Structure formats: structure tokens, C-alpha cells
Amino acid sequence: MTPQSLRLVRSIAGTIVPMVFISCAQAGNDAVQAGQAPPRVIGKDSNWSLRLPKEDKVVYRGVVSFDGAGVGDQKLIYPAPNAIGFLAGVITHGLIVGSVKDSQKQKLQEAADKVLLPYQSVLGSYKHPELMRRALEKTLTGGSKKLVESSEKPGGDWLIESATVFSITQDQTAIILDNSVSIYALNVPSAAAYQNTVTVVSLGKEGTDLASFWTANDGEKLKEESASLLAESLDIVLSEMASGPGKEGIPYKTVRYFEGKTEKMERGQLVSERCGRVLIKTLRGGLMSVPARPGAATAPAADCADVPSSLK
Amino acid sequence: MSYKTGLALAAIAVGLGGCATRPPSPVSLAEDSLNSQTGRLGVAMTALPKVDTEFPGAACLLCLAAAATANSSLTAHANTLPYEDLPKLKNEVADLIRSKKKANVTVIPEDLKVGELADYGTVGPNIARKDFSPLKQKYKIDKLLVIDITALGFTRPYSAYIPTSDPKALLRGAGYIVNLNNNTYEWYMPVIITKSADKNWDEPTKFPGLTNAYFQALELGKDRFFEPLGK
Numbered sequence: 001m002t003p004q005s006l007r008l009v010r011s012i013a014g015t016i017v018p019m020v021f022i023s024c025a026q027a028g029n030d031a032v033q034a035g036q037a038p039p040r041v042i043g044k045d046s047n048w049s050l051r052l053p054k055e056d057k058v059v060y061r062g063v064v065s066f067d068g069a070g071v072g073d074q075k076l077i078y079p080a081p082n083a084i085g086f087l088a089g090v091i092t093h094g095l096i097v098g099s100v101k102d103s104q105k106q107k108l109q110e111a112a113d114k115v116l117l118p119y120q121s122v123l124g125s126y127k128h129p130e131l132m133r134r135a136l137e138k139t140l141t142g143g144s145k146k147l148v149e150s151s152e153k154p155g156g157d158w159l160i161e162s163a164t165v166f167s168i169t170q171d172q173t174a175i176i177l178d179n180s181v182s183i184y185a186l187n188v189p190s191a192a193a194y195q196n197t198v199t200v201v202s203l204g205k206e207g208t209d210l211a212s213f214w215t216a217n218d219g220e221k222l223k224e225e226s227a228s229l230l231a232e233s234l235d236i237v238l239s240e241m242a243s244g245p246g247k248e249g250i251p252y253k254t255v256r257y258f259e260g261k262t263e264k265m266e267r268g269q270l271v272s273e274r275c276g277r278v279l280i281k282t283l284r285g286g287l288m289s290v291p292a293r294p295g296a297a298t299a300p301a302a303d304c305a306d307v308p309s310s311l312k
Numbered sequence: 313m314s315y316k317t318g319l320a321l322a323a324i325a326v327g328l329g330g331c332a333t334r335p336p337s338p339v340s341l342a343e344d345s346l347n348s349q350t351g352r353l354g355v356a357m358t359a360l361p362k363v364d365t366e367f368p369g370a371a372c373l374l375c376l377a378a379a380a381t382a383n384s385s386l387t388a389h390a391n392t393l394p395y396e397d398l399p400k401l402k403n404e405v406a407d408l409i410r411s412k413k414k415a416n417v418t419v420i421p422e423d424l425k426v427g428e429l430a431d432y433g434t435v436g437p438n439i440a441r442k443d444f445s446p447l448k449q450k451y452k453i454d455k456l457l458v459i460d461i462t463a464l465g466f467t468r469p470y471s472a473y474i475p476t477s478d479p480k481a482l483l484r485g486a487g488y489i490v491n492l493n494n495n496t497y498e499w500y501m502p503v504i505i506t507k508s509a510d511k512n513w514d515e516p517t518k519f520p521g522l523t524n525a526y527f528q529a530l531e532l533g534k535d536r537f538f539e540p541l542g543k
Contacts, residue, residue, distance in 0.1 A: 071477065093471070097475070266528075267523065283518070
């Protein structure tokens with residue numbers, strides 16, 4: 001390789017590549033750091049408040065797969081009257097491909113969201129105050145608990161902020177909640193004592209007309225299932241905070257479970273198995289509660305009353 | 313893939329491009345191909361490849377060097393990932409065939425080195441390019457089932473210098489059965505599994521999303537090998 005070629009390689013690697021990747025890398029670092037706030041131990045009978053988000057609308061979307069995403073090979077000859085012209089060609093190519101990739105992902109999500117069409121009337125009227133009120137009634141952890149407005153001064157010992165995104169599988173058999181939770185001790189309100197993301201996958205439902213099942217009676221089943229998932233996620237983080245750290249020694253394994261009728265796998269540490277549910281600590285440090293595989297012998301529990309009946 | 317390795321591989325690829333052979337066409341497994349009356353079956357695996365990265369489409373020397381440099385952190389991470397229980401796949405396949413097909417199965421303990429077999433003299437549809445027949449005497453078997461995993465890790469397609477997709481976890485290989493009496497394929501199934509990371513992929517240095525996808529690809533790959541043999 002000639003010295004000119006080597007300089008060109010350094011130039012490409014040092015100039016163009018970081019430009020293409022730097023925004024993605026930054027986003028990834030932020031996500032990892034967000035899950036690493038040092039947890040404090042919360043008392044099992046502590047009083048807590050759940051703060052309503054400023055946005056009323058509850059976010060639902062269709063489950064999407066990006067396994068097939070990609071632009072494909074485009075044979076391109078760069079105009080290269082000189083090194084600057086060549087670099088300009090490469091940069092332009094990168095911008096075009098980046099734009100096409102983003103657009104493709106957006107289109108895949110839009111196509112996946114079409115599964116929500118039969119639910120529009122229900123979802124349009126299901127707001128955070130109703131979702132969180134229902135969920136709060138279903139939670140079992142802690143002492144007294146109450147719902148507070150976004151601008152209201154909370155009471156109790158702890159304040160929970162929750163950002164939820166619900167997803168419906170394409171076969172409409174299951175709902176998945178991704179809940180980003182922050183918990184603040186009210187004597188130190190400036191910094192979150194605990195932050196994590198909890199994913200809860202509902203049990204798969206059987207039936208031929210599941211849209212009617214979920215939306216009947218003004219969407220009562222959909223509303224109740226969503227609230228159960230939210231309650232389960234809050235109970236999980238509060239229990240996690242109560243038990244404190246100490247899961248470092250649990251070996252990693254690939255856990256299989258069903259998301260509706262589709263078999264899925266997640267790599268992580270198996271935190272607990274009980275009452276037909278499996279709790280995993282994921283590679284990102286998040287928590288994930290999934291249905292146990294049919295026939296799997298989950299550890300017997302003397303009392304499963306703390307697990308909502310719709311989830312076990 | 314390191315920068316120097318990338319350059320070396322690109323040079324070799326250019327040199328050998330004309331020697332590439334077409335992979336065999338898929339052959340479905342006949343229902344009566346494996347049972348207690350079809351003779352002894354050997355089950356073998358080729359050596360597992362290094363868990364690594366690949367950048368198809370980065371076809372020029374500079375493109376490959378740029379791709380290798382841009383993804384060096386992911387490559388370094390890929391090289392640390394374990395095979396998990398993939399080396400036991402031949403034992404699991406043998407157990408599955410014993411239980412479902414009632415066939416007489418022997419697991420070949422050592423890695424099969426297909427490249428060291430002589431070329432077979434006859435060329436034709438479903439005839440293996442390599443001569444597997446000497447293995448009949450060596451292992452006292454009538455048919456040989458081979459699990460040949462050729463790529464593990466992550467793949468990221470490029471168009472010259474520009475990535476056209478996010479990296480995805482990859483398992484690529486083939487499963488096949490050779491009848492050692494006539495050196496023909498009784499089953500040939502290419503396997504290609506690609507899995508994207510959920511949410512972000514670019515999370516150095518541990519790449520949790522892509523690592524999760526890698527272990528998903530291992531499981532899905534095993535399922536793909538099991539599926540036709542467990543019917």
C-alpha cells in the first residue's frame with residue numbers, strides 16, 4: 001500500500017466514520033449510564049406517590065421487527081477529481097444512505113402500528129389518570145400510596161415517575177409494557193435514588209377475534225390488562241429496590257418465553273421464577289417479567305396472591 | 313476483524329474470487345431417509361469458526377479497511393463471546409434422531425475436516441463435491457450427518473465505505489446428510505440466521521443489545537437444525 005493510500009484510509013477512518021456513528025454512540029452511552037444509578041434500599045412498608053405524566057395520552061404501538069431492515073447494496077462510483085471531491089462523494093453517499101435507513105425504520109414502525117387501527121376509539125379515550133388509578137389499585141407493594149398531579153407536591157416517603165410505552169403483538173395475543181421508572185426519596189428530591197426500565201409481557205390470549213375481545217365494553221379488557229402490567233412493573237421495581245443489589249453472582253443464561261404465540265429469547269440473569277412468571281435482569285441491567293414456558297416447573301410459591309390473575 | 317486482517321482478507325478475496333464454487337442446492341429430508349432400517353448414521357460437526365464480524369459489500373481494500381476500523385470495538389467484543397452450548401449441538405441432534413427416528417446413531421467425537429477430504433470424481437446433481445466415502449470404513453457408518461457452521465458473530469452490510477444497515481447477529485452454515493455408498497446428499501439445508509438488536513445497537517464496549525441478539529441467533533440456529541430432524 002502506498003503512503004498516499006494509507007493517508008486516505010486514515011482520513012476516511014478519522015473523518016467520515018466518526019461523523020456517521022457519533023450520534024448513535026452517544027445515544028447508546030446515555031442509555032447505559034441511565035441504568036446505573038446507585039440504588040438505595042426502600043422499606044417494604046414505605047409510603048409512596050405515583051406522579052402523573054404531563055402528557056395525558058398513553059402511548060401504544062405495534063410490535064415491530066427490524067431483522068429485515070437494511071438498504072441493500074448500491075453500486076456507486078464516486079466522482080474523484082481529487083481527494084476533496086472523493087471525500088465529498090463519500091460523505092454525500094453516507095448522508096443519503098443514513099436518510100434512507102431512518103426512513104425505512106419509520107416505515108416499518110408505521111406498518112406495525114396498523115395493528116392498532118381497531119383500537120383507535122378505545123386508545124383515544126384512555127388517558128394516564130385512568131391507567132394509573134387502575135394500576136395503583138392493583139399494586140401490592142409498600143404502605144399507603146396515592147396518585148399526584150404532575151405539578152402537585154407529593155406526600156409520603158417516595159415519589160415514582162413512570163414513562164410507559166405499550167406494544168401490541170401483530171397477532172394481538174399479547175401486550176408488552178416498557179416502563180422507564182425513576183424513584184425519588186422525598187428528602188433528597190433532586191436526584192433519583194433508583195432508575196431502571198421494566199418490561200412486562202402479558203400472558204398470550206387465545207381466540208379468533210382478539211380485537212373484539214380487547215375492545216368490548218369500551219375496551220375494558222385492554223384497559224385492565226394494561227393497568228395490570230403497569231402495576232406489576234411498579235411492584236417489581238419497588239421489590240427490587242427493597243431487596244437492594246446482590247444479583248452479580250447469578251449466572252447468565254438465555255431464557256425462552258412466549259410473547260403471545262411467538263417464541264422469544266432473552267439473555268440475562270434469572271432473578272426469580274414463581275407463579276408462572278419469570279423475572280430476568282437483562283444485559284442492559286433492566287428488569288423483564290415474562291410468562292414461564294408452558295409446562296415449565298417454576299419454583300412453587302405458597303401464595304401467589306401478589307401476582308395479578310391476568311398475568312399467571 | 314482487525315485493520316491488517318481486513319486488508320489481507322480483501323487481497324485474498326480478490327485473488328480467489330474466480331475460484332468460488334456454488335453451494336449445493338437444498339435437498340429436503342425424505343421421510344424414510346432416517347429410521348431403524350436405514351443403517352448406521354454418524355453425526356459430526358466441523359470446527360466452529362471464531363466469533364467475529366464481517367462486512368459484505370465493503371469490496372475494495374480501502375472500504376474494508378475503513379469498515380474494519382469503524383467497527384473495531386464491536387469486533388473486539390465479538391471475539392470475547394462464547395459459543396455457549398453450540399459444541400454440544402451434534403449430541404443434541406443425535407439424541408433427537410434416536411428418539412424421533414429410532415435410528416442407529418453414532419456421534420463422531422472429533423471435528424470433521426471436510427477441506428482435507430479428496431475431491432469426488434463425479435459431478436452431478438446432489439453429488440457431494442468432496443469424497444466422504446472413506447469415512448464409511450473409518451467410523452463404521454452408512455450415512456453421515458454434518459453440521460457445518462461457517463460464520464458466527466455479527467454482519468454489517470456495506471456499500472463501499474458506507475454501512476447500509478445496522479450490525480446484526482449472524483449464524484450461517486448448513487446441515488447435510490451424505491449417503492456414503494454413493495456420496496450423494498440425502499439432505500442439504502442452508503441455515504442463515506440474522507437478528508437485529510432491539511432498540512439501540514451502538515453501546516460500546518459491551519454492546520448489550522447486539523450481545524442479546526447473538527445469543528438469540530444461537531438459539532434460533534439450533535432450532536433450525538432441529539426442526540426437520542425432529543418431525
